[in-house]
Amino acid sequence: MRTPREWTRWTRSSCCGRTRRTRPSTRSSTRPGTAPRGCTSRWRRSAASPPHRTEARHTMHLPTEERTRLLRGEHHDPHALLGAHRVPGGVLIRTLQPGARRVSALGTELSPEPGGLFSAVLPEAELPGPGEDALLVTRAEAGPVPVHDPYRFLPALGELDVHLIAEGRHERLWEALGARPMTHQGVRGTRFTVWAPHARGVRVAGDFNAWDGTRHPMRSLGASGVWELFLPGVEAGALYKFDICCPDGSHTLRADPMARRAECPPATASIVHESTHEWRDAAWMRRRAQRAPHAAPMSVYEVHLPSWRPGLGYRELAVELPAYVRDLGFTHVELLPPAEHPYGGSWGYQVTGYYAPTARLGTPDEFKHLVDSLHRAGIGVLIDWVPAHFPKDGWALARFDGEPCYEHQDPRRSEHPDWGTLEFDYGRREVRNFLVANAVYWCEEYHVDGLRVDAVASMLYLDYSRPEGGWLPNEHGGRENLDAVAFLQEMNATVYRRCPGVVTIAEESTAWDGVTRSVDRGGLGFGFKWNMGWMHDSLQYMSKDPVHRAWHHGQLTFSMVYAYAENYILPISHDEVVHGKRALVSKMPGDWWRRRADHRAFLAWMWSHPGKQLLFMGQEFAQGAEWSEAEGPQWWVLDPAYGAADDHLGVQVLVHDLNALYRDTPALWELDGDPAGFAWIEAEAASDNVLAFLRRAADGSQLLVVCNFSPVVRHGYRLGVPAEVPAWAEVLNTDAATYGGGGVRNAEPLKAESHPSHGHEASIAPTLPPLATLWLRPA
Structure with missing residues (x-):
């Protein structure tokens, strides 16, 4: 026999407006022909019943107050009023069908009530079983349509x-x-x-x-x-x-x-979405789980997907982007926030749909296809993630249910003064859960390999961009946002526990202690931190005319004072090439030749400095204009028809070679977080604009890096080297003609001489090309 549990309420049972708690037994104690105890009786047509419509015995209208609350959308328990309920004399059926002309249940027409309600009390009859239509609804001039009544179902959430x-x-x-x-x-x-x-x-x-x-x-x-x-x-x-x-x-x-x-x-x-994507990146996911990110190469190409190739969707990008990134040799791409956002000009940094990839480029499954394609090309996928703030759009998260819900109730804690947005209430457990689960969601559902967390500094400080008196101290009287600290620790600990091989990266612009220290040691628990200090100091130095660089030499060397305080990524990101800051090559002083030479020398300095590196699209071929989200990279400068195409192609070839040598040279990445992986040779030659240092791998292999940020050739420049290496060969020279340089080079291996210098018993005397960086390895 069928049990009528589909029509019984485990929350409330209603009769004539009176309610009482009920919970039917989980076991049926019935015998054939009887109704289960505590449940609505079985509907059963008599063998003598005519096949045409029968009449209801009587109806029970809802009390006015209950009906008003229901119709206004103010009722907390509509299942107590709608659906089927046992009442004296049979089963009360009530359904809400605004605009319907008539409604019937099991051949019995229900009587209309005010507000689009229909009801009737039916005599003993058999209930419809699972999968059977319960109601016939007639609207306008159309015929009756069979429908399931939503109010005959138990809760579908456990x-x-x-x-x-x-x-x-x-x-x-x-x-x-x-x-x-x-x-x-x-x-x-x-x-x-x-x-x-x-x-x-x-x-x-x-x-x-x-x-x-x-x-x-x-x-x-x-x-x-x-x-x-x-x-x-x-x-x-x-x-x-x-x-x-x-x-x-x-x-x-x-x-x-x-x-x-x-x-x-x-x-x-x-x-409503249901994924049908079948992942084909199992080999990548296995390798990722076994990977030690800090001791592995990481060269990141930062991309704004909507403008990288304007007009392409996820599926088209899945063809072009992996091929381009693989050819240039980057190990990862980092995508500006892919989550849904209403204003394209925010580049994705004002999110309204935290669990939905933006529909501008296609469906969620098509975004999965893009990630899948990148993985099968051997490229990791990092995404920008924005838990620091959200916009005030009236259809999204702001005052979601009429009250502060996702944001803090006190405007001194909720209003973000810089961006006109709202900050999350990190102290509310449901909000914290919403964000922590979202971080896990992108890693597990979309197989992303890392999260770069935006604007961490604005989360950590209660007085961030706020005037005196415009913020509330924490419980200890300090300026630290303890709720945000706890949230970031929970997020990082959860992601690292659940998602082997995934990395989290903080964009944190202050000197907060322990950003990449583990949570169990009191840190925030991030895997990496953007080195904003290195970026700011290096770009300031490079923007100076070489004649003035001697007075700013410390801006290049200072980064090594704190290089091992955190695990760093060196970013030349989208933020540095917009809003009047100029493209990377345009930050350099002098004429076009000098700018390109400085650009090439800077990239090789960046790739050889301890830490991983990130470069925003367009800078890999030295486009001269700032990035515009409407235009994207200026691909046309690579066209042979463009007069200076060889200049730009030369920089693109250099980036390819930098990445290839980088990946094949463990000295450049294996000991990034260990002082044993770096040693100065020359850090004090400010008047010469010269730097020289060694990078080392765990097996003792070495790479010598020499930077000459002066526009003059320096012949026979004496540099001390380890005595155990008999000769050094040039493996990269940013002044090479193939890169657009002047072609000044050291053609033969440089033999070490018994001439003490820079604290070493041996030395070499290479020729240093102008505005160039050299990489030399033992010959």
Whole structure:
């Protein structure tokens, strides 16, 4: 026999407006022909019943107050009013079908009530089983349409999920909240769940109900703040939002914070999504799990996907981007934030859809295809992740349920003074869970290999960009945001525990102690930190005319004073080539020849300095103009028809060679975090604009780096070298003609002489080309 559990309420049972707690037994104690105890009786047509429509015995209208709350979207438990309930004399069927002309259940026409409600009390009859249509609804001039009643289903969200959400410990939160296609109690549909703790009621509105949420109020799952509704028949591709009744009784229509797919801006609806992508990067994922990132090469190409090749979507990019990056020899790409954002001019840094890749370039599965293609080309994928702030758009996260929800209640803690955005309330466990789970989500669902966390400094300090009196001290009277510290520690610890081989990277511009120290030792737990000090000092030095560089020599050498305080990445990022800061080659002084020479010398200095390196697109071929998100890289300067194409192609060839030599030279990366991997040869030749140092690998192999940031050739420049190396051969010279240089070189290996210099018993005397960097290795 069929049990009628689909139609019973484990939350409440209602009769004539009175409610009482019920919970049916999990075991049936029935015998054939009887109804289970505590449940609605079985509907059963008599053999003598006519096949045509029967009449209901009587109806029970909702009390006015209950009906008003339901129709206004203010009811916390619509399942107690709608669906099927046992009452004296049979089974009460009530459904909410605004705009319907008539509704019938099992051949019995339901009586209309005010507000689009229909109800009737049916005599003993058999309940519909799983997968069977329960109602026939007739609208306008159309004929009756069979529909499933959403209010005959038990909650589709498990009690453990609800508990973990309430505790702020659901590490796969995207599987519990949002829109999830599924089969529930034998019926295919979509479970909608949303966290809205201050809401008086929540409804689902979408293209499946003409964007009128009246038909689909959700039930509250108690103190968790979660609302839930299973909608039969709603499949992937459906558009939806949540209609939230705020504490003051007003309504707001909101996109789903957990949506895994969103409409393409400026449209703002969420889309029910179910992935069908089949990953083919298993070999990459196995290697990644065994990789030690700090002792491995990492050369990063930073990309703004929408403008890298304007007009290309994820699928087209999956063909062109891996081939280009592989040919240049970069080990990783770093993507400016791929999450959905309403304003393209923010480059993705004002996120509204934290769980949805931007629809500007395609679907979530097409983004997975891009990541998959990069992995199969041997290229790691890092993404920019923005947990520091979010925009105030009225359809997104700001005052989500009518009250501060994701942001702090005190505007001195929520308003971001620099960007006109809101900061997350890191002290609220549900908000912290939302962000920690999001970090895990990109690593597990999209196989990304690392997260570069944006604007960490703005998170760490309560007084960041705030005037005196415009911020609140922490509980100890200090300026540190202790909630943000705890969040970052939890995020890093969770990601490293769950995702072997993944790295996290902090964009942190202050001297906060322990950014890359492990959490168990009191650090924030990041894998790497952007070395903003190196970037700022190096670019300032390079911007000076060589005649003035002697007075700024310390700006190049100072980075080695703190080089081992953290695990560093050296960034020449998008932030350095926009808004009047000029492209990298245009920061250099002098005429075009000098600028290109300085550009090449600087890149080789950057690649040989301790730390990993990152270069923004367009700088690999020395485009002269600032980056524009509307235009992207100036690929046309590489066209042979362009007069200076050889100049730009030469820099591109240099970047290829730098990456190839870098990957094949463990001395340049194996001991990046160990002082044993670096030794100065010449750090004091300020008047000559010369630097020289050794890089070493764990096996003792060495590379000698010499930089001449002066525009003059220096013949026979004496440099001390380790006595055990008999000769040194030039393996890279940024003045080579193939790179667009003048061709000054050391053609033969340089034999070490018994001439003490720079603290060594032996020395060599190479010729130093102008504005150039040399790499030499033992011959």
